Amino acid sequence: MFRPLQAGEPTRLGDYRVVGGLGEGGQGVVYLGEHPSGERVAIKVLHARLAGRSEARERFLREVDAAMRVAAFCTARVLDVAVDGDRPFIVSEFVDGPSLEDSVREHGPRSGGALDRVAVSTATALAAIHRAGIVHRDFKPSNVLLGPDGPRVIDFGIARAIDMTATGGSVGTPAYMAPEVIRGEPARPASDVFSWAVTVGFAATGRPSFGRDTFPAVLYRILNAHPDLDGVPEPLRALLARCLAKAPQDRPSAAEVLHLLLGQDHSVTTPIKGTTSPGPGWTPEAGTPPVLPAARRRRSRLLVVGSAASAAVLVSVIVVALRTGAPMTTSPSVPVTSPAAGGATAGGATAGGATAGAGLPKSAAAPRPYGRRTARVALGGEVNSLAVSSYQGRRVVLAGSTAGVARAWRLDAGPSQVAELRAGGGAEAGAAVDVGEVDGRAAAFRRLQGGGVVVSGVGDAAPLGPAYAGHGAMVYAIAAAQVAGRTVLVSGDQAGKIHVWDPKTGKDSGPQPRAAGGDPVFGVATGTMDGHPFAVTASADDTAQVWDLEDGSRRATFRGHTGDVFAVAATALDGAPVAVSGGSDRVVRVWDLRSGHELASFAGHTAEIAALAVGRVKGRAVVASGAFDGTVRVWDLRDGRQLGEPLRTPGGRVYSVAVAEDGGESWLAAGDVGGDVTVWSLGPASP
Structure with missing residues (x-):
């Protein structure tokens, strides 16, 4: 599961004991750590050098501090951040499972319910990240971990924090970059939606939607060519095509993506006039991305249920959609059903007589006010x-x-x-x-x-x-x-x-x-x-x-x-x-x-x-x-x-x-x- 530490690697970082190495990438080295309480954590020691610049430290810590506010559903929550000398490190929940990239390369593409679960869980996570006012900026299969309790998105907000401290170069992986980012424009929530669609396309086909050969060829296709979505089943294929629009204003927001995954009559294949995506001036500090106008909230039927998803996934999706602001309505005449749950409805009683809200995690309940x-x-x-x-x-x-x-x-x-x-x-x-x-x-x-x-x-x-x-x-x-x-x-x-x-x-x-x-x-x-x-x-x-x-x-x-x-x-x-x-x-x-x-x-x-x-x-x-x-x-x-x-x-x-x-x-x-x-x-x- 982890490699032994090598000479020169840290044995402690802050309050955490470093147990071994988990991996290394463009951002830094990831270690398996242990809190004094015994809880296992993932510690990412970043390559970015702060070089003693107090203003860079301030910006870095502020950016990651924002990431700590993201709802924990479908994400590996950021627990701590600190700087050891000139080495910033970020502590998050440890997810015991392979990345989506490693899993697809070893076991092949996802299909059916497994693909639906990846799409819904990652869209849920992205909606929660945007709701907290954060742009991920590096959404890709290696940043989706397949834990025992479902897919988890990691490293949200870290790319921007690195950009604040690095000496140059853009942060991101070319095959998953949005066109506007390649052109040098600031990343925005719509950029994450583009990267999400390439990621889900990879899960369905085993290849990025714009290829993975040479760097110039991939960038040219992202800027000029249609995505390769052969092998992605409908209606998911139509949704990914919308998310891969060249212009960011033509893409749906993450909250809208989640709503569309939950079903919206024929709106997946019929373009919606206007846009719910943030305008060019939107920044994480300026606010959170809007959700669908009330006039476009239609009663919905879950596209990914049937034999594709379990009742547990359904409940998690509903809870997170409500917490992140994604609109979703049901009625007795248009039930959300799951054969796996014995025909239970999200708006009515389960087979055991309890409502779908019974037994939800305590964190899903309305929090008490201060004091x-x-x-x-x-x-x-x-x-x-x-x-x-x-x-x-x-x-x-x-x-x-x-x-x-x-x-x-x-x-x-x-x-x-x-x-x-x-x-x-x-x-x-x-x-x-x-x-x-x-x-x-x-x-x-x-x-x-x-x-x-x-x-x-x-x-x-x-x-x-x-x-x-x-x-x-x-x-x-x-x-x-x-x-x-x-x-x-x-x-x-x-x-x-x-x-x-x-x-x-x-x-x-x-x-x-x-x-x-x-x-x-x-x-x-x-x-x-x-x-x-x-x-x-x-x-x-x-x-x-x-x-x-x-x-x-x-x-x-x-x-x-x-x-x-x-x-x-x-x-x-x-x-x-x-x-x-x-x-x-x-x-x-x-x-x-x-x-x-x-x-x-x-x-x-x-x-x-x-x-x-x-x-x-x-x-x-x-x-x-x-x-x-x-x-x-x-x-x-x-x-x-x-x-x-x-x-x-x-x-x-x-x-x-x-x-x-x-x-x-x-x-x-x-x-x-x-x-x-x-x-x-x-x-x-x-x-």
Whole structure:
């Protein structure tokens, strides 16, 4: 499935361990990677060189940040983007399957239902990409992966990002380029539709529609000749011919293509006067492509069903068409039927009596508005720790309290879904419990009065190893990190000491941070910077400090606060590593992890800030701050704007916060002094 790494290739990129090579192309090298959680990802390290140009980095990261907003149906979702030195890399979902190009070359062209599924799934993906305001610019068979759950489109938005940083040359594959792109005009959504049609034609015939011999010959045919669609069945052939029109304004939009695939009487073979394609001035920044006017929305019959598609594909297509704006109507008199589903109709009842909408993915449902409270759970004590992890196969909130209680529940669930978590601790069964992850699995850290720490997997009272006894004072903060390929814990105590240790052996691991001690360490966050692991700590001496976890040295000190620093978080902004800190001066401060220089500050809380968490809301990097004023505020890290109104907890002072994306929504959890955890929806995860 993947090749071993070769000498000189990276073994880590950001927070991801590089497992092996998946392939190499004109854009860069693709590696199989692994997140600390254990999730496998695809990491594309691009050939484009940013050469230290800050404006190029900004444009590159902005372009790929836009790609992260594309709906996940039929695409491999972009998960992360960063720059390692002058090497930009993009992290996306790993799709375990061959490309459409490799599959056709090995097994031959598609026909019947297999061809229909490729056409519908890729058109659905393209409509979603355009709906997010993005032009793919490199749509081709090698960018369609055939995963176990169906075709997925990859690399959307990456071609433009590369163009923003490369020194010259056009991005794209000649056999799949639209005529206007060959002429040097900007790529537009209609250009993607042209490339989509060549791709589907390749799937049906095993050859590109304008040949694949010499570069000049292919370009000449694209500009001047009719496409070779021999072997493509009707009515798909007629639709591809429309999409391969030389003039972009004569092509249907991706949303219209999807509608036509779902059936529109005889409109596939009858040209529609006018156009729904964007005009020459359309750009991704200017808006999204329009959909069919209401006057042209006709009741439709699915062309690709019959024996050609399963009920599961039908449901996915309907859901995505609705989410991406593709018009589609049905009525009892013109049913959408699938013999494979036993004659079930999309507008009526299935054979089992359920409607076609039953059982749809949670992400297909209408998202909750910003600030809608979804759960409130009582733990007792003070909720000093929150984390997001996986438990029993589900995405959950983990919460730990000073009463020695830890619980987990689904992000979208109410209190009835609360599960008690057991954590070892011996005689001090009531000792405070923090929560987090070890080796990608949910874990509980019981902090003993004498400074010891016992680590357990949640749901299992058996410790992972002996208690850690390196601290001589009460531990205040714990965070997990990856050092030399192993999971370690970084902890800070009441006496100002910082230790790095192995949770499985209970022993120190590697060089220890050379902290002078004295003032308590209230917070710890971890990450990687320039490929090296670090920890950033919050201290009662009014500073936050950055520690190299490989050699124990102090790399930077931030002195911008005018009082105790209680909380820290670490993330990347525009490819640069940054930290966020807050404390008794009531200000959230963002600073450069390399230099310790302050980049921005956000004010609004009326009491001490005790908790911070970073994440994304609608594709934007945000930080959530919880304070003793009983509120949680969410800030856009890029421009400092506060999202929505402050959210208020029922118990008063906020001690812990967490931000997560799951099921198509962004979520915020906050733990307070009264022992309650409150969860709110922050709205759709992507616009």
